[in-house]
Amino acid sequence: MNKHGNIVLHELKGGAIKEGDTVSCIVDSQRRDDITKNHTSTHILNSSSRSVLGSWVWQHSAFKEEDHARLDITHHSALTDDEIVKIENLANSVVDKNMSVTIENFDRGTAEQKYGFKIYQGGIVPVKSVRIVSIEDFDTEACGGTHVKKTGEIKLVKITRTKRIQDGVVRIEFVSGDTALNYTKQHDVDLARESAELKDKAKLKEKRQEQKQELRERLPILVENITECKIGTNNVDKIVVDITEPGKPNFCSAMNDQYDEFFHISLGERLIEKDPLMVYCGVFEDGDRIRAIIYSGEQVGKDKKAGDIAKAVSEVLGGAGGGTQRFAQGGGKDKSKKNDAIEKAKTMVLGV
Numbered sequence: 513m514n515k516h517g518n519i520v521l522h523e524l525k526g527g528a529i530k531e532g533d534t535v536s537c538i539v540d541s542q543r544r545d546d547i548t549k550n551h552t553s554t555h556i557l558n559s560s561s562r563s564v565l566g567s568w569v570w571q572h573s574a575f576k577e578e579d580h581a582r583l584d585i586t587h588h589s590a591l592t593d594d595e596i597v598k599i600e601n602l603a604n605s606v607v608d609k610n611m612s613v614t615i616e617n618f619d620r621g622t623a624e625q626k627y628g629f630k631i632y633q634g635g636i637v638p639v640k641s642v643r644i645v646s647i648e649d650f651d652t653e654a655c656g657g658t659h660v661k662k663t664g665e666i667k668l669v670k671i672t673r674t675k676r677i678q679d680g681v682v683r684i685e686f687v688s689g690d691t692a693l694n695y696t697k698q699h700d701v702d703l704a705r706e707s708a709e710l711k712d713k714a715k716l717k718e719k720r721q722e723q724k725q726e727l728r729e730r731l732p733i734l735v736e737n738i739t740e741c742k743i744g745t746n747n748v749d750k751i752v753v754d755i756t757e758p759g760k761p762n763f764c765s766a767m768n769d770q771y772d773e774f775f776h777i778s779l780g781e782r783l784i785e786k787d788p789l790m791v792y793c794g795v796f797e798d799g800d801r802i803r804a805i806i807y808s809g810e811q812v813g814k815d816k817k818a819g820d821i822a823k824a825v826s827e828v829l830g831g832a833g834g835g836t837q838r839f840a841q842g843g844g845k846d847k848s849k850k851n852d853a854i855e856k857a858k859t860m861v862l863g864v
């Protein structure tokens with residue numbers, strides 16, 4: 513079946529038919545069942561909204577499909593969370609009470625006299641006899657649609673979203689039946705996952721704080737060990753230290769995964785303070801980028817400017833960089849060039 517505006521097209525199997533032919537139709541019972549529940553829920557929500565919000569609430573329009581539905585009501589302002597909860601609770605109390613849904617036909621005059629004009633929630637029906645759908649004493653409407661026999665069949669009504677769609681009209685989007693049960697189940701799963709993710713984030717943050725604190729305590733010893741290195745290539749905690757003859761530039765580099773931006777900045781700054789002949793080069797991954805941090809000591813900074821080194825290193829990494837004589841940074845995207853980048857810096861400083 514296809515719906516184009518107000519025209520309903522039914523698909524036909526086995527070629528065209530002639531006038532007078534008999535065709536057998538199959539109703540998609542699951543779909544029909546779901547729409548039925550959504551339809552009765554529409555009536556329930558409409559009356560619930562009127563009870564909670566006020567007598568001016570009127571059904572403006574409604575739309576029901578098997579997996580979602582919406583009811584537009586006349587109301588002056590957007591619904592508050594409190595109002596939504598109250599409407600939903602009232603609707604579900606009607607479901608829980610397992611009220612009977614009865615269908616009777618009256619002639620118009622009798623129906624209007626008996627129930628008043630509020631029966632025309634779905635619009636005035638231009639026929640002599642009206643079909644009245646009543647949910648016990650809770651709701652009465654003129655309606656030609658399919659309905660459940662008992663409200664308990666609906667199982668659950670869940671408002672998924674509300675929105676003020678135009679002046680004086682508020683849209684209530686909702687699900688009912690198994691769709692509503694699945695919706696709340698999925699909602700609970702989402703909530704649990706979100707809170708787990710938050711917890712993980714908090715833990716990670718805590719861990720980083722701890723690492724920073726640890727580093728603060730360890731840094732003076734690390735700097736001490738590095739500056740006490742003998743001539744040649746040394747290794748201190750996976751930090752490579754090249755010490756040359758006295759009076760010539762020294763070079764120190766680190767690119768181990770355990771070291772982050774905070775580490776490189778803290779170490780570089782302290783190293784060049786302690787050894788004015790030192791050039792420090794730290795390389796680390798930051799998301800999908802490789803970043804480099806360069807510090808140049810006071811006595812070598814003129815010849816071996818941090819800015820120049822950062823620029824050259826960044827080129828190797830496929831990016832750009834720069835800075836001052838003392839401090840510079842840069843980076844690129846080529847993760848395979850981490851070693852080459854450090855070698856580049858080393859050559860610039862030591863000239864080998």
Ligand SMILES: [Zn+2]
Pocket residue numbers: 551555634653654655656657
């Ligand atoms: Zn209806």
